Structures are given as C-alpha cells and as structure tokens.
Amino acid sequence: xxxxxxxxxxxxxxESLYSNLxxxxxxxxxxxxxxxxxxxxxMAASFLAAEExxxxxxxxxxxxxxxxxxxxxxxxxxxxxHAWPIVLRVNLVAxxxxxxxxxxxxxxxxxxxxxxxxxxxxxxxxxWGQIVDAWILTNLLGTVLVPAFLTRRVRAVxxxxxxxxxxxxxxxxxxxxxSVFEEYHAMAHLLEGVVxxxxxxxxxxxxxxxxxxxxxxxxxLRWIGGRYERxxxxxxxITLDAIWLLFGVSQSIWLVVDGAAAWxxxxxxxxxxxxxxTWAGFSLLDHEASLAGRIPKLxxxxxxxxxxxSERLFEALAKHxxxxxxxxxxxxxxxxxxxxxPHEFLDFLSGKLARRFIDxxxxxxxxxxxxxLEPDQxxxxxxxxxxxxxDTWRMVLxxxxxxxxxxxxxxxxxxxQNSGAIFEINELINEVPLExxxxxxDETTDEQFLLQTAQRAWERMxxxxxxxxxxxxxxxxFRMTGAHGTELRRLLRALCDASKSTAPVDESKPAAV
Numbered sequence: 001x002x003x004x005x006x007x008x009x010x011x012x013x014x015e016s017l018y019s020n021l022x023x024x025x026x027x028x029x030x031x032x033x034x035x036x037x038x039x040x041x042x043m044a045a046s047f048l049a050a051e052e053x054x055x056x057x058x059x060x061x062x063x064x065x066x067x068x069x070x071x072x073x074x075x076x077x078x079x080x081x082h083a084w085p086i087v088l089r090v091n092l093v094a095x096x097x098x099x100x101x102x103x104x105x106x107x108x109x110x111x112x113x114x115x116x117x118x119x120x121x122x123x124x125x126x127x128w129g130q131i132v133d134a135w136i137l138t139n140l141l142g143t144v145l146v147p148a149f150l151t152r153r154v155r156a157v158x159x160x161x162x163x164x165x166x167x168x169x170x171x172x173x174x175x176x177x178x179s180v181f182e183e184y185h186a187m188a189h190l191l192e193g194v195v196x197x198x199x200x201x202x203x204x205x206x207x208x209x210x211x212x213x214x215x216x217x218x219x220x221l222r223w224i225g226g227r228y229e230r231x232x233x234x235x236x237x238i239t240l241d242a243i244w245l246l247f248g249v250s251q252s253i254w255l256v257v258d259g260a261a262a263w264x265x266x267x268x269x270x271x272x273x274x275x276x277x278t279w280a281g282f283s284l285l286d287h288e289a290s291l292a293g294r295i296p297k298l299x300x301x302x303x304x305x306x307x308x309x310s311e312r313l314f315e316a317l318a319k320h321x322x323x324x325x326x327x328x329x330x331x332x333x334x335x336x337x338x339x340x341x342p343h344e345f346l347d348f349l350s351g352k353l354a355r356r357f358i359d360x361x362x363x364x365x366x367x368x369x370x371x372x373l374e375p376d377q378x379x380x381x382x383x384x385x386x387x388x389x390x391d392t393w394r395m396v397l398x399x400x401x402x403x404x405x406x407x408x409x410x411x412x413x414x415x416x417q418n419s420g421a422i423f424e425i426n427e428l429i430n431e432v433p434l435e436x437x438x439x440x441x442d443e444t445t446d447e448q449f450l451l452q453t454a455q456r457a458w459e460r461m462x463x464x465x466x467x468x469x470x471x472x473x474x475x476x477x478f479r480m481t482g483a484h485g486t487e488l489r490r491l492l493r494a495l496c497d498a499s500k501s502t503a504p505v506d507e508s509k510p511a512a513v
Contacts, residue, residue: 014496017296017324021492024323025094028378031281032093032240036086037079039244039274043251044078046266077115084108084139085247088146089240096316097485142247150239159235159242160224164217166245171212173253175205234376237278244271282378296499297373299328299400302410303421310410313440313480316488317408318383321495326373326381328400330393357387358396368399393420397427406499407437412480413444425450426457433466434475438494442480 087108091101116131149162178184179201188200195203227233248267298321302310321327358364364386372382386396401407407428414421428437441447454475461468478494480487 014493014499017499018493018496020324021320021496022489024379025319027285028282028323028380029090029094031278031285032089033086035274035277035281036089036244037083038277039248039270040079040081040083040086042266042270042273043082043248044075046270047078048075050266073115073118077119080112080115081134081138082247082251084135085142085243088143088243092150092239093236094319096319096488100485138251139247141250141253142243145246145250146243149242159239160221162242162246163220163224163238164213166242166249167217167220168209168213170249171208171210171216172205173208173249174212175208178208179204231372231374231376234378234380235382236380237376237378241271241275244274279377285379295325295373296405297326297328297403298495298499299404299407300410301330301397301407301421301424303413303418309412313410317491320488320492322380322383324381326371327383328371328404329383329385330396330400331385331387356385357389358392359389360392361395364392364396364399368403371403394423394427397424398431401428401431404432405436406495407432408440408495409437410440411445411450412440412442414441414450415446416449422453425453426460429454429457429467430462430465436498438476438478438491438498440478440480440491 087105090104095101095104112131112135116128119126120128120131145162149159149165184204188197191200224233224238228235228238248271252267300314300317302313318327358367367386371384375381386400388396409421409424409428411421416422428434439450441450458467476494476498478491480491
C-alpha cells in the first residue's frame with residue numbers, strides 16, 4: 001500500500017493553483033515593501049524638517065545630524081535607514097527559509113553600504129562606525145523587540161500584546177513631552193515640598209504609561225477584535241501594523257531627546273501613509289490572483305507530539321496556501337498559540353473562550369456554518385480553528401474530512417503510541433478518497449507500523465467508503481528531509497495534485513509523491 005514514487009500528474013488547473021501558490025506571497029510582500037518605502041520617505045522628511053527647525057542648539061542624537069551628505073543623498077540615506085522594517089515584513093510575509101531571509105537582509109545592507117560610501121569616501125571625518133551608530137539609533141530597539149513579541153510560541157497573540165505596549169510607551173512619551181509645558185512646571189512647583197521634582201516626573205511618566213496602556217490599550221484591542229470579526233482587518237495586517245507602529249514610536253524617540261518633540265506625530269503620519277498605500281495596493285490587485293471556480297479547502301492533521309516541527313511546517317505551508325484558500329485545523333495545545341485568532345484571544349482574556357469549544361453535534365453544525373471561506377482585504381484566507389474536547393474531536397474529524405478538498409496528515413514521529421493518529425488514518429481510509437490525502441513522513445516515522453495500520457484499516461473498510469472500488473489503496477507519501485525551499489515547493493505541488501476534483505487515480509501510474 002505504501003508507494004514512494006515521485007511523479008506528479010498535474011493538469012492545467014493544478015498547474016495554475018501551484019503557480020499562484022508560489023507567486024501570491026511575493027505579490028503581497030511587494031505591496032508591503034512599497035508601502036514601507038513611502039513610510040520611510042515620510043520619516044526621513046520629518047527628521048530633516050525637524051533638524052532645520054531645531055537649528056544647531058540641540059544635541060546630535062537625531063540621526064540626520066550625523067551625516068555630511070549632500071542634501072539629496074542625505075534624504076536618500078535617511079530614508080533607507082528607516083526602511084529597515086521592510087526586511088522584517090518581507091521575511092514574515094513571503095520568505096520561508098533561512099536562506100531567503102538572509103538574502104533579503106543582505107540586499108538591504110549592501111544598498112546601505114553603497115549609500116554610506118557616498119558620505120565616507122569624500123569626508124576625512126566621517127566613518128563607517130558612524131553609519132553603524134546611525135543604524136543602531138534608528139533600528140536596534142525595534143529589531144530587538146519584534147522577535148520577543150513574534151516568537152513562534154506566541155505569534156498569534158504577540159501583535160496584540162505589542163500594540164498594547166506601544167500605546168503604553170506612547171503614553172510615557174507624551175508625558176515626557178508634557179513636562180516641557182508651563183502647566184506641568186506649575187504643578188511640580190506646587191508639590192515641590194512633598195515630592196522631589198525627579199520623583200514627580202517619574203510618577204507622571206508612569207501615569208501616562210498606565211492611562212494609555214491599561215485604558216486606551218484595552219479599548220483599542222476590543223476595537224481591533226471587532227474589526228477582525230467583520231473582516232476589516234486580517235491577522236497578518238494586525239501583525240505588520242503593530243511592527244510599523246513599534247518602529248515609528250521607537251524611531252521618533254530621538255525627536256523627543258533632541259528637543260523636536262513637536263515632530264513626534266510625524267510617525268503617525270508615516271503610519272497613515274503606509275496604511276493608505278497598502279490599502280490602495282491590495283485594492284488595485286483586487287482578486288486578480290484568485291482562482292477561478294472551485295477554491296480547494298485544506299484539512300491539516302498531525303501527530304500532536306511534533307511540537308516545533310509541526311509549527312514550522314504549518315507556518316511555511318500557511319504563507320502560501322492561505323493566499324488561495326482556507327485551512328481547517330483541529331486545534332490542540334501545540335498549535336493553539338500559533339493559530340488562535342485576535343477575537344479568540346480577547347475571549348480568553350474575558351474568560352469567554354470556553355464558548356468556542358465544540359461539545360456536541362449542534363455546536364459543530366453551528367461552527368461549520370460559520371466557517372470563514374472568503375479572503376480578507378489583503379487576499380489571504382483564514383485558518384478555521386475547531387477547538388475540541390477529548391470526547392468530540394473524532395466527530396469533528398469525520399465532518400471536516402468530508403468538507404475538505406485535500407488533506408495533509410503529518411505522520412512524522414508516528415508510532416504505536418499515537419492512538420489518535422491511528423484513528424485518523426482509519427477515518428481517512430473510510431471517508432476520503434486516498435488520492436486527496438498526502439501523508440508526510442520522515443526518518444522518525446515507524447513505516448512498518450504505518451503499513452500495518454493502513455492494511456488493517458483497508459481490510460476493515462466500511463461498505464460506504466469511497467475507496468471501496470480502488471484495487472490498490474496506495475497512500476500518497478511525501479518524505480521530508482529538511483526545511484528546504486525546493487522541498488516545500490514539492491509539497492505544495494503534491495497538495496495541488498491531491499486537491500483536484502477529477503476521477504479516481506489511474507492505478508497504472510504511481511500514486512505517491
């Protein structure tokens with residue numbers, strides 16, 4: 001029953017789907033990158049304008065005051081400094097391997113070095129060290145904070161926490177700005193005998209942090225959750241917006257330090273420009289990349305003990321597949337923090353997450369009727385999570401397998417101890433045509449036991465099984481050897497072939513990949 005042949009029989013529809021899977025993430029990345037360039041241009045113009053107004057009486061912490069460039073190159077260099085977040089966005093949206101991510105970062109730093117050479121070559125006092133200092137002042141804080149909030153373990157909820165922190169830090173910044181006004185000094189003077197000036201300032205900053213974080217932050221999160229439920233926002237746009245806001249706030253800190261606090265709102269203007277350009281880009285793209293006719297739904301199953309390996313496969317697969325269709329997922333502890341949606345996270349904070357668990361057939365019917373199968377504004381489809389109790393996931397599996405056009409089952413680390421996976425293999429053979437299922441294996445898979453499990457399931461197959469008329473019962477296997485781009489493309493092609501709605505596989509040809 002286990003066939004490891006590598007040929008794939010793809011027709012025009014499958015080739016179109018495969019081509020779209022490869023291109024769509026990079027189309028989205030290009031839109032985000034162009035919007036990021038517009039953001040950087042606004043930030044650079046704001047820094048130059050602030051420096052012009054401030055004159056020579058201020059410190060030299062504003063990065064623009066460090067460089068002896070001619071005005072056009074100075075603007076270009078500053079713009080490229082502020083464009084660093086584009087690298088992080090492209091890697092989040094489209095790059096799936098470390099090689100691709102490293103290539104993106106390398107291109108950025110090569111351009112930065114070329115621009116820096118314009119200032120270093122003719123100047124006896126300007127050095128490469130100053131360029132490094134400028135990049136650190138502009139980008140280090142945001143670069144350090146982003147991984148902390150977007151690590152794979154908390155990626156689904158990290159952006160919301162990040163937005164909460166951004167608002168809190170913004171409140172602290174506004175408190176610092178308010179400290180220059182006469183009203184603040186009058187208040188501090190009244191309390192001078194009770195509280196020392198520096199203690200009053202620290203308390204004032206903490207107050208701004210608390211008001212904007214606890215008060216404004218919670219209201220903002222509820223607003224974001226509501227817009228997400230109404231499909232006005234996507235999970236990816238929330239993540240990218242949070243990153244742009246983080247960099248905008250952190251990059252504008254130097255305006256406060258340099259006495260140009262009035263220009264701090266320029267980071268909000270830059271963010272608005274970024275949002276408008278992003279909206280225009282996806283509006284012009286519209287649904288040009290959408291597939292005509294049937295859009296294949298994918299069901300993802302896996303051995304729950306896989307942990308990080310399961311998360312990595314899901315992340316790489318989702319970057320491509322979610323541009324063409326939705327992914328259905330029976331959510332367990334290993335992927336909950338990766339796939340939980342913004343409104344579900346807010347339900348968790350409110351103690352209402354239990355209402356999203358499926359506890360009976362009627363609840364399942366409701367969840368199936370509520371499945372989100374339409375793309376968001378950025379063209380990406382959503383992950384439909386099905387939160388299950390231990391006594392309901394089997395019922396959910398049966399319905400989802402019937403509702404899906406293709407099934408990917410990750411059987412790495414499969415062994416006799418995985419009773420749940422054994423049940424799923426039996427259910428798939430009973431309920432789903434095997435040409436629609438791709439089984440992922442590697443050296444950790446107990447292939448002998450997999451063969452025995454499949455053989456027993458075949459022998460006990462229900463009379464209603466769509467595989468009853470099949471004479472071979474071949475399983476479509478995909479052997480993974482590592483997280484390589486070529487391997488991911490092969491897996492995507494295999495899923496495209498599995499998702500076709502044609503007649504059963506011609507048994508005279510290999511049925512596995």
